[in-house]
Amino acid sequence: MNEWLKSAAGTRAATAPAAERVRYMAPSGETFDVATPRWRAPDGAPLALTPGPGLSPDRIDSRERSLWRYAAALRVDPDSRVSLGEGWTPLLDGDWHGGAVRFKLEYFAPTGSFKDRGTAVMISYLRSVGVRGILEDSSGNAGASLAAYCAAAGLSCRVLAPATAPAAKVAPIAALGADLCLVEGSRQDVADQALRESESIFYASHNWQPFFLEGTRTLAFELWEQCGFGVPSAIVVPLGYGSNVLGLWLGFKELLDCGAIASLPRIFAVQAANCSAFARPWAEGTDRWEPFEARTTVADGIASIRPVRMPQVLGALRQSGGSLVTVSEAEIAVALRGLLARGLFVEPTAATAAAGCTALRDQGQLAADSAPVVVLTGTGLKAADRVGEILSEIAKCDRERGVRGARCCARPA
């Protein structure tokens, strides 16, 4: 087990007090007081938090219809809580590609994406330690989430986004009162600009700040509770930087370590084949980032070039017994159409999870009788134009197939 994973999920008793002295922890093992906000270690490495306290059913506040029902396991000051009602999303029984599934509707969130879990906890923490203004870079969903929670918390918020980001994704950022700055160039250019600005304003990047993962790990607690305090056999989730993968891993590992569950679910991550930073390291069994050809993808939320916590994400997939799967643009389009046909209005990035489920079933990695959880991470409302274009493209493709008998689109859902 790599050091970060080991230290971030060390064994703890379920009875430990939640507000126990949580500390930032660097990969070197050095720890830092959380009273001083940080977004990375002095040597530039990403930080984790010291192990969480675990959870038991009797410590859940079932009156709370939000992720704050797990407040006993969240290391933030309850008096600084900033909430818009995030978490406690539906788990819906369904069918997919010849078998049962459970769709986890993470797009039922205040700003329409799973990011609200991480943002609510991160902003609560930052406010509690006196941060009054933050900087973020985002291609869309995280920026809208940060803008909303900063508005609720009374914090100023500056968001850098790529000039090419879909208008429907950046409009909410400005509408929610953030100082939106569109940056020319690639997604990496935006991140580089944020790094330069981080000298003068606190950089609350959701990809770096470990309190964001403190929030996304509530997805694991919630699935555990919604499965009758059991463990789903498998979870399929889109992967960009990995805050869902790591949140799931941290949460379930914590439950395992405190004796609340007896095994981990297999975690399957899905990337677009057009832009997969993880594909090569996964296939080669390494942890290192390597340059790769990044082409455009409809799954803009996971088009990540240089993920920050690559070894940790790969370690979590390997240790859970899951895997990484990549899907083509055609497979994403077909999965999106299949979800829409079931009344599930999600964005293309979220549809990659369903496309991944199709591929995993075809490859025999998911047994037909297993009912994996398919995590639907973002609403279609912020991508309605793009969704319409994709449907038109598939319809055109279907027409051509009818005329020429050509095989154009991939596996039906």
Ligand SMILES: Cc1ncc(COP(=O)(O)O)c(C=O)c1O
């Ligand atoms: C809708 C949606 N799903 C999934 C992801 C991927 O999340 P992560 O980068 O934490 O892996 C994103 C990231 O922006 C997203 O917007």
